[in-house]
Amino acid sequence: MxxxxxxxxxxxxxxxxxxxxxxxxxxxxxxxxxxxxxxxxxxxxxxxxxxxxxxxxxxxxxxxxxxxxxxxxxxxxxxxxxxxxxxxxxxxxxxxxxxxxxxxxxxxxxxxxxxxxxxxxxxxxxxxxxxxxxxxxxxxxxxxxxxxxxxxxxxxxxxxxxxxQQKFSRQEELCWKFWDLIGQHAKTHREVAFYAEKLHITPFYLAQISKKHLNDQPKDLINRQVVLELKTLLRTTDKSIGEIAEELHFVDPSYMGRFFKRETGFSLSAYRK
Missing domain, CATH: 2.60.120.280 (Regulatory protein AraC)
Incomplete structure (x- = not known):
């Protein structure tokens, strides 16, 4: 273009x-x-x-x-x-x-x-x-x-x-279910194996169909949802960094900060400003 x-x-x-x-x-x-x-x-x-x-x-x-x-x-x-x-x-x-x-x-x-x-x-x-x-x-x-x-x-x-009227293939249906599961569970579960088990498929197969139909690897999609949850909490609440880390099940605030920096290029405090 x-x-x-x-x-x-x-x-x-x-x-x-x-x-x-x-x-x-x-x-x-x-x-x-x-x-x-x-x-x-x-x-x-x-x-x-x-x-x-x-x-x-x-x-x-x-x-x-x-x-x-x-x-x-x-x-x-x-x-x-x-x-x-x-x-x-x-x-x-x-x-x-x-x-x-x-x-x-x-x-x-x-x-x-x-x-x-x-x-x-x-x-x-x-x-x-x-x-x-x-x-x-x-x-x-x-x-x-x-x-x-x-x-x-x-x-x-x-x-x-x-x-x-929409008719989806078996792979597409699995991808839509995976997308829904991410929205429900990304706050507490970030392992690809958890979602594969919920869908009754292997992590390898989930990776294959995710790349084919969603244009990304499962882990990238999960991390992206976590980033969105984190951004929402930073932007719309006055919760402390520690409280947010606990709500999103990070082991500690510093690890959450490194994760956010890696995914977005911003520190938590810089984004919150």
Whole structure:
């Protein structure tokens, strides 16, 4: 994706307008999460071997494992894009229903009604205001803003009954169950073997299907959930570091600090500020 003119936000995101000039026929380089808002013109894009039409009335959500190839476009084609890094995408996804990710994977392009288009335009203006004015709580504001967008998609899927229509393979079902188990148990259990036992499979098989369908190793997904739990406690409570370490079952606060530094690059005190 042609992003040389994109602005970069320190919270883990790039954003701006792109025309995909000189990109026809080549796989697009995508970030961990990509949100595209149609502005002008039309384009045909192949996503995971299926063709879609992008227009000024489409909202498109892609991920790093999407195979995206631009096939053709009109001269005036233009989209506004948000390229979101993994850490920020994980925070956005923290409160979202798991079924939504399966839906977005299967239905990446969403046709907007006239009213929905107006709402998305307003949503985009609000987001740009947050990013360009460097509010003190910009990361939390941006996360909430994207959560609202995705929750609206979830409501739409509920209305259409699309969740009920989804059919997953045995491996995909295991991965979704694993994802749910992480949300339930990551505070107390961080061993891959614990989750494999819950799923009645071997740790080796869990690693295979996790890499295939979730694009990460089980341990990385578990650690990411622990980081999200830790960030939430640091940001939304006044609990001491020792109390948080006890709640998250770390052997001591210093080990928790080293874990957080390794995973995020921040010390606990620096993040809490």
């Amino acid at each position: 042609q992003t040389s003119l994109f602005q970069t936000s320190p919270i883990g995101m790039r954003f701006g307008t792109t025309t995909w000039e000189n990109q026809l026929g080549y796989p697009l380089q995508l970030s961990y999460l990509v949100v595209l808002l149609g502005l002008e013109g039309e384009a045909t894009i192949t996503l995971n071997f299926k063709d879609y039409t992008l227009s000024k009335d489409t909202l498109t959500v892609l991920s790093s494992d999407t195979i995206a190839i631009m096939q053709q476009k009109t001269a005036d084609f233009k989209v506004y894009g948000y390229l979101i890094d993994r850490s920020l995408a994980s925070e956005i996804a923290y409160q979202l229903p798991n079924q939504l990710f399966g839906f977005i994977h299967d239905y990446p392009v969403h046709q907007l009604s006239k009213r929905e288009k107006q709402q998305v335009v307003y949503w985009n203006k609000q987001l740009l205001y947050m990013l360009e004015n460097n509010a003190s709580h910009v990361q939390q504001m941006v996360c909430n803003h994207f959560e609202n967008l995705f929750l609206r998609l979830a409501e739409y899927m509920d209305e259409q009954g699309t969740f009920k």
